[in-house]
Amino acid sequence: MVERRARYSPPWADMTIIGIAGGSGSGKSSVAMEIINSLNLPWVVILVMDSFYKTLTPEQNAIAHENEYDFDSPDAVDFDLLVDTLHSLKKGRKVEIPVYSFEKHQREDKTISLYSPHVVILEGILAFTDSRVADMVDIFVEADMDVCLGRRILRDVRDRGRTIDGVIKQWFKFVKPSYTRFVEPQRHISDIIIPRGIENRTAIDMVVKHIQRNLREKSEAHYLDLQRLGKQVEEQxxxxxxxxxxxxxxxxxxxxxxxxxxxxxxxxxxxxxxxxxxxxxxxxxxxxxxxxxxxxxxxxxxxxxxxxxxxxxxxxxxxxxxxxxxxxxxxxxxxxxxxxxxxxxxxxxxxxxxxxxxxxxxxxxxxxxxxxxxxxxxxxxxxxxxxxxxxxxxxxxxxxxxxxxxxxxxxxxxxxxxxxxxxxxxxxxxxxxxxxxxxxxx
Missing domain, CATH: 3.40.50.2020 (Rossmann fold)
Known part of the structure; x- marks a missing residue:
């Protein structure tokens, strides 16, 4: 037996987290997909904050089906679970990501396993509102509010089983006030602001180059660690x-x-x-x-x-x-x-x-x-x-x-x-x- 245990850290430990915040319909998902397409690597994943909505009580669920529940408040998100998930990924562990049904307004019984990503893109309206998450993330996407409303109507009617009237009602009652109260202040703590979303090619290229440089440095460090480990044990x-x-x-x-x-x-x-x-x-x-x-x-x-x-x-x-x-x-x-x-x-x-x-x-x-x-x-x-x-x-x-x-x-x-x-x-x-x-x- 060797006397002292050596250490080995895989390349996905201490992974890079890129956070993308911004108003509903501002183009966060499009920016995230453009970053992934530009990187063209198999171990870059998008983690959507919508998956971490809290499970609703029967009373809250009934309100949600009437478009009266505020999903744009930080209280609607299970930040404790999100932070635990990010910390586990940072340590290289396997995690289970919840699956949220917007038609049922409940978490599904099934989960999605996630393991060994080198880069996680965290995308969500309220990504920076919890200081524990804000310390890990850095990008804010903004767009004209009329454009955001149009995108939200298209998405919610097509993908989430909503009606146009219900989407507009929720927009003016919850989404727009929450933007002013919770989302817009995140702009001031962001490292990078991307106006016009996916159309801003220069800003997206800057983010991609930052990630590529980070991955290259980690790859070199991992290879050197393997070489160093070989020298440490060659006489044993x-x-x-x-x-x-x-x-x-x-x-x-x-x-x-x-x-x-x-x-x-x-x-x-x-x-x-x-x-x-x-x-x-x-x-x-x-x-x-x-x-x-x-x-x-x-x-x-x-x-x-x-x-x-x-x-x-x-x-x-x-x-x-x-x-x-x-x-x-x-x-x-x-x-x-x-x-x-x-x-x-x-x-x-x-x-x-x-x-x-x-x-x-x-x-x-x-x-x-x-x-x-x-x-x-x-x-x-x-x-x-x-x-x-x-x-x-x-x-x-x-x-x-x-x-x-x-x-x-x-x-x-x-x-x-x-x-x-x-x-x-x-x-x-x-x-x-x-x-x-x-x-x-x-």
């Missing part, structure tokens, strides 16, 4: 939780076939699947078992063991799929998930592109993480962090890999010393990924 011995497969004659023979560049693909797949079964079986030796008693067909009592709970697996795509045939042969009913982590060829930084984990994975007794090759350990660190953020205790994670560099193993076990690692062989430092290319033939 391998953790006792790293289990290197015993180099039996059978294993050496299989390795010889796999390493031979003249091996046909069909033979490569056959022998790699065989080796995958052996590694999965070795991984199962590390999971918890509990005593169980069974009666044999001859009516004898046998005192045995069974797994302490559900065993699931997560494949790091695309390479992790190479190990799934061996997984299914060993655990036919194993529940599996997917995570796609790719290294940016320009920055050298691992990036999370896709995530689909088994349901209730936090309740599973053991989770097997699959990746046939680990060199620097960057993708492995990120994958384990994803599981930990979703409630999986690191002591229940078993990482299975065919080939791993010593430095990558040192990095992983320095940050997560309780994770167990099953390794087929130790590879040379800097060895390029080749297994999935041979396995899939491309």
């Amino acid at each position: 011995p391998l953790s006792t939780n790293v289990i290197i497969m015993e180099q039996t004659p059978q294993l050496v023979g299989i390795n010889t076939i796999l390493q031979n560049p003249h091996t046909e693909q069909v033979d490569f797949v056959f022998y790699f699947d065989r080796l995958a079964c052996l590694m999965i079986e070795r991984a199962l030796d590390t999971i918890p078992f509990v005593p169980v008693t069974v009666t044999t067909p001859e009516q004898y009592i046998y005192h045995g063991l069974r797994p302490a709970g559900t065993v699931s697996a997560v494949a790091i795509l695309r390479g992790g799929s190479c190990l799934e045939t061996g997984l299914k042969r060993t655990i036919p009913d194993c529940i599996t998930g997917r995570v796609l982590i790719q290294t940016n060829y320009r920055t050298g930084e691992p990036e999370l592109h896709f995530l689909k984990l088994p349901r209730n994975i936090n309740d599973h007794a053991s989770v097997i993480l699959l990746d046939p090759q680990m060199s620097s350990g960057g993708a492995a660190l990120m994958a384990v962090r994803v599981l930990v953020d979703h409630g999986v205790d690191e002591g229940r994670i078993v990482f299975v890999t065919f080939a791993a560099g010593k430095r990558g193993l040192q990095r992983l076990t320095a940050v997560y010393p309780d994770v167990k690692v099953v390794v087929g062989r130790i590879e040379d430092e800097g060895e390029s990924r080749w297994i999935e290319k041979r396995y899939f033939g491309c």
Whole structure:
């Protein structure tokens, strides 16, 4: 075991929050969409404050259906939940975003999961009215009030099941007075004011460049942290939780076939699947078992063991799929998930592109993480962090890999010393990924 736990922070921790406030119909959503289109990145999301309206009592709900409830007052928004959500995202945690029905004037039972955005654009009329939120956000969008009214009528009639008379009634009774009282004062505490909304290309470009610069700086810092971590642990011995497969004659023979560049693909797949079964079986030796008693067909009592709970697996795509045939042969009913982590060829930084984990994975007794090759350990660190953020205790994670560099193993076990690692062989430092290319033939 390493003596001191090292630290690792994924690139989505301490994410950037861009807040966009302004009157109803001022063009906040259009500005937010234009920023996203200009950035053209998969990990930028819009968080709409409308999702955080409070659940109404039956009396308030009846008033709302008569267009008599003031949704433009800060009292209508659950700012405590919003602040908690933003803080959790800042810490890199998974959050559940409420879904609000404007036809029912109630929150739906379902929620939307949100995890690992690098940039969150918070869009809402009252985004700056709570000082806890105002400290995180900075943009105000303004437009002529007549234009705002026209946009609101179009949106509410088309998307929210309202009548034109109801929208106009609500506008003059609640929206316009609330703008003067709550919304317009936010203008004076904003860092950037965007008049004319989406038509103001210069201001939008300035915001986009600010976000791009921020992301570039965080990317460089993340890559340097990985490099620094490698230097910190290079003199340390391998953790006792790293289990290197015993180099039996059978294993050496299989390795010889796999390493031979003249091996046909069909033979490569056959022998790699065989080796995958052996590694999965070795991984199962590390999971918890509990005593169980069974009666044999001859009516004898046998005192045995069974797994302490559900065993699931997560494949790091695309390479992790190479190990799934061996997984299914060993655990036919194993529940599996997917995570796609790719290294940016320009920055050298691992990036999370896709995530689909088994349901209730936090309740599973053991989770097997699959990746046939680990060199620097960057993708492995990120994958384990994803599981930990979703409630999986690191002591229940078993990482299975065919080939791993010593430095990558040192990095992983320095940050997560309780994770167990099953390794087929130790590879040379800097060895390029080749297994999935041979396995899939491309």
